[in-house]
Amino acid sequence: MRQALVAGNWKMNGSLENNEALLKGLLEQLDDVTAKVAVCPSFVYLSQARDLLAGSQVGFGGQDLSTEASGAFTGEISAEMLNDFGCEYVIVGHSERRDNHGETNELVAQKTQVALNAGLTPLFCVGEHLEDRESEQTEAVIAAQLDAAIETCGIDAFENIVIAYEPVWAIGTGKTATSEQAQEVHAFIRNRLAGHDQNVAKQTTILYGGSVKAANAEELFSMPDVDGGLVGGASLDAAEFAAICKAAK
Numbered sequence: 001m002r003q004a005l006v007a008g009n010w011k012m013n014g015s016l017e018n019n020e021a022l023l024k025g026l027l028e029q030l031d032d033v034t035a036k037v038a039v040c041p042s043f044v045y046l047s048q049a050r051d052l053l054a055g056s057q058v059g060f061g062g063q064d065l066s067t068e069a070s071g072a073f074t075g076e077i078s079a080e081m082l083n084d085f086g087c088e089y090v091i092v093g094h095s096e097r098r099d100n101h102g103e104t105n106e107l108v109a110q111k112t113q114v115a116l117n118a119g120l121t122p123l124f125c126v127g128e129h130l131e132d133r134e135s136e137q138t139e140a141v142i143a144a145q146l147d148a149a150i151e152t153c154g155i156d157a158f159e160n161i162v163i164a165y166e167p168v169w170a171i172g173t174g175k176t177a178t179s180e181q182a183q184e185v186h187a188f189i190r191n192r193l194a195g196h197d198q199n200v201a202k203q204t205t206i207l208y209g210g211s212v213k214a215a216n217a218e219e220l221f222s223m224p225d226v227d228g229g230l231v232g233g234a235s236l237d238a239a240e241f242a243a244i245c246k247a248a249k
């Protein structure tokens with residue numbers, strides 16, 4: 001059985017006051033939740049999240065990491081620093097990093113390996129742009145993103161990697177992929193892993209991300225290869241995020 005996971009990607013949002021209200025509100029509403037739950041705040045709020053989440057069922061992680069271990073890399077955060085703070089997860093290869101910071105498939109694969117080396121669980125993001133989908137390149141784009149990580153990290157590493165399929169056209173747009181569209185790509189990803197190792201493919205958690213909300217979570221998460229969600233905007237509202245967590249089984 002794969003463990004369901006719902007992770008909140010707070011992106012560049014939050015303040016000490018809002019985060020406290022959000023996390024306290026969330027912790028009050030998770031009684032019936034069986035899925036794993038995590039939040040990825042901005043780096044500066046990791047210590048606040050650690051304190052507020054101590055002893056709770058909610059894990060936390062970073063939104064990015066450096067490939068370097070330490071040294072003269074102004075503005076960067078290393079895997080060991082995230083580990084030091086008690087992070088369990090780190091998002092790698094989010095489309096906003098790929099698009100706005102020129103992260104290539106190879107760099108994202110390297111970051112995934114560096115995260116694994118530090119004992120972090122990478123939330124490894126893949127996804128196509130609208131023009132890829134319209135020109136029937138979705139599978140080719142995702143295959144290239146996935147293959148780079150398989151080549152760098154090896155197929156066995158996927159026992160410790162969570163994949164997040166996030167169609168770029170669905171992120172922050174309110175346009176969710178239909179559950180059939182999500183399932184189709186999730187099955188493609190799982191089959192591609194199975195081409196290397198069937199057992200690893202069966203065990204790998206694959207999340208859907210892109211305008212997940214309480215109103216569509218149950219339908220998306222009911223698909224056989226969708227094991228939970230990576231949630232942006234809706235993770236900033238405690239009641240909404242808790243309802244999404246409840247929908248993941």
Ligand code: PGA
Pocket residue numbers: 009166170171172173174209210211212230231232233234
């Ligand atoms: P969204 O973002 O839920 O706001 O669409 C998802 C993500 O970017 O991880």
